[in-house]
Amino acid sequence: xxxxxxxxxxxxxxxxxxxxxxxxxxxxxxxxxxxxxxxxxxxxxxxxxxxxxxxxxxxxxxxxxxxxxxxxxxxxxxxxxxxxxxxxxxxxxxxxxxxxxxxxxxxxxxxxxxxxxxxxxxxxxxxxxxxxxxxxxxxxxxxxxxxxxxxxxxxxxxxxxxxxxxxxxxxxxxxxxxxxxxxxxxxxxxxxxxxxxxxxxxxxxxxxxxxxxxxxxxxxxxxxxxxxxxxxxxxxxxxxxxxxxxxxxxxxxxxxxxxxxxxxxxxxxxxxxxxxxxxxxxxxxxxxx
Amino acid sequence: xxxxxxxxxxxxxxxxxxxxxxxxxxxxxxxxxxxxxxxxxxxxxxxxxxxxxxxxxxxxxxxxxxxxxxxxxxxxxxxxxxxxxxxxxxxxxxxxxxxxxxxxxxxxxxxxxxxxxxxxxxxxxxxxxxxxxxxxxxxxxxxxxxxxxxxxxxxxxxxxxxxxxxxxxxxxxxxxxxxxxxxxxxxxxxxxxxxxxxxxxxxxxxxxxxxxxxxxxxxxxxxxxxxxxxxxxxxxxxxxxxxxxxxxxxxxxxxxxxxxxxxxxxxxxxxxxxxxxxxxxxxxxxxxxxxxxxxxxxxxxxxxxxxxxxxxxxxxxxxxxxxxxxxx
Numbered sequence: 187x188x189x190x191x192x193x194x195x196x197x198x199x200x201x202x203x204x205x206x207x208x209x210x211x212x213x214x215x216x217x218x219x220x221x222x223x224x225x226x227x228x229x230x231x232x233x234x235x236x237x238x239x240x241x242x243x244x245x246x247x248x249x250x251x252x253x254x255x256x257x258x259x260x261x262x263x264x265x266x267x268x269x270x271x272x273x274x275x276x277x278x279x280x281x282x283x284x285x286x287x288x289x290x291x292x293x294x295x296x297x298x299x300x301x302x303x304x305x306x307x308x309x310x311x312x313x314x315x316x317x318x319x320x321x322x323x324x325x326x327x328x329x330x331x332x333x334x335x336x337x338x339x340x341x342x343x344x345x346x347x348x349x350x351x352x353x354x355x356x357x358x359x360x361x362x363x364x365x366x367x368x369x370x371x372x373x374x375x376x377x378x379x380x381x382x383x384x385x386x387x388x389x390x391x392x393x394x395x396x397x398x399x400x401x402x403x404x405x406x407x408x409x410x411x412x413x414x415x416x417x418x419x420x421x422x423x424x425x426x427x428x429x430x431x432x433x434x435x436x437x438x439x440x441x442x443x444x445x446x447x448x449x450x451x452x453x454x455x456x457x458x459x460x461x462x463x464x465x466x467x468x469x470x471x472x473x474x475x
Numbered sequence: 476x477x478x479x480x481x482x483x484x485x486x487x488x489x490x491x492x493x494x495x496x497x498x499x500x501x502x503x504x505x506x507x508x509x510x511x512x513x514x515x516x517x518x519x520x521x522x523x524x525x526x527x528x529x530x531x532x533x534x535x536x537x538x539x540x541x542x543x544x545x546x547x548x549x550x551x552x553x554x555x556x557x558x559x560x561x562x563x564x565x566x567x568x569x570x571x572x573x574x575x576x577x578x579x580x581x582x583x584x585x586x587x588x589x590x591x592x593x594x595x596x597x598x599x600x601x602x603x604x605x606x607x608x609x610x611x612x613x614x615x616x617x618x619x620x621x622x623x624x625x626x627x628x629x630x631x632x633x634x635x636x637x638x639x640x641x642x643x644x645x646x647x648x649x650x651x652x653x654x655x656x657x658x659x660x661x662x663x664x665x666x667x668x669x670x671x672x673x674x675x676x677x678x679x680x681x682x683x684x685x686x687x688x689x690x691x692x693x694x695x696x697x698x699x700x701x702x703x704x705x706x707x708x709x710x711x712x713x714x715x716x717x718x719x720x721x722x723x724x725x726x727x728x729x730x731x732x733x734x735x736x737x738x739x740x741x742x743x744x745x746x747x748x749x750x751x752x753x754x755x756x757x758x759x760x761x762x763x764x765x766x767x768x769x770x771x772x773x774x775x776x777x778x779x780x781x782x783x784x785x786x787x788x789x790x791x792x793x794x795x796x797x798x799x800x801x802x803x
Contacts, residue, residue: 222587273778280781288777291766295770410595417588451602452603456599
């Protein structure tokens, strides 16, 4: 019993690291640019396909292809911010919500046309490896993914707290108008925030590839998790999103273990609805304009 | 648009005659099918637009009510032999009741997080119907027993009969929207849509107005669910609670003209016609093409003409015919 429980917690924690990369991206964009990126999951999907094609065409290990997927998605994020998002920033919700939503639909359905709905996997030397520690089973690929995800989150934290650009981003997220008065260039800050968030999504995709299948709809699982984690962890808060993501991973894994294999999502949605019912104050209230 | 009263009635009368006569002249089953889809999604769009368009509560979870309506009437029909005409109203009432707790949860959030919460509620309902097999046939769903020609059970041999049923639904939806548009509630809704805090400050009871309009919107959406199930003789959680229903409800309104009476109708005509043309050119073999095109149209509308096709048409009308600047 205790071993099953501990195993479920470990499984959840490891996948929670990936959720954290996606959630931190969502919350970073929300905090700085003040929009919700509905397409965040599709960028995880693109990260996975980048790693998949590098692995099958050139034999590059998915973990190594991180150095391709992250910069590619960073640039994509800067361009999307500059050419699309920038044009809809303002007090009106509708264009913001439906622009990123349209982007999500577009990327998903383009992938469906280009890559088909087939599941793509990459088999690496460590895909099936696992450590057995006192009856517990720790898959190496997931452990590496978790470790890299935590390292990237740590680097982001350092970036936000020690560099001028990072400080500018935090300032812009706390009060955009005052930050602009202090001489911060909002377009530059927004572009870096959007690019960084997409780079994190790309990293999540590459890290997933050794043990997870790529298919056009794969992002939806992750983005739903991320939205719930971001609501639970208070909108716009990077640390909150990280902790909530790990909790979500564990909650989902416990649900799968003790309620049934297909109940992971039910547990997650139930958590969202419970949060809304009992802790709504800190949630919508922080939505500044 | 500033058409005079008499002109408006003339146009409406012409429109009514054309719509009523259409199935008598167009007999191809493929074409009737497209007309029915256009009318159905116009109606769902009209229902969505009450909430999403006028009050700017941008829901992406209207499939919840579509599914609730569909399941209520189907359970009543298959298990108890009750006519779907009664089931349709019952489904609407159940959807209204369901909208109360759902609204209570979702209205705690504003803007994009309201949208996400509505997605979650529709997904939860779908998962519930998938998971609890003894409740309503689980994932396999069920077929509706075919009784041949049974108008009292909402079953017809002629496709054109379905056309008239859904045309009737659309007329009801447009009439309700028109009544709301010119009443105080309509102004309250627009005020809430513009700025909820400011609306409350001048004495609009925003939570109550939003709750009421959400109930009406849910009721109408549920009627569409019953109709659709009767039309395709089949129900399962994936079609009844399909995310695509939620998406299309919002898309047709935004593309046509959000918060306008005819916007959802015009948007549906454009999107469904495009979709039908794509299907006849490319066949249904290319998965994803329909939504790829929809998303491109949606992006184009948002970036260049957020008031939708109606706004675009009004602009052109004023520029070319009236030579007057368009109203904002």
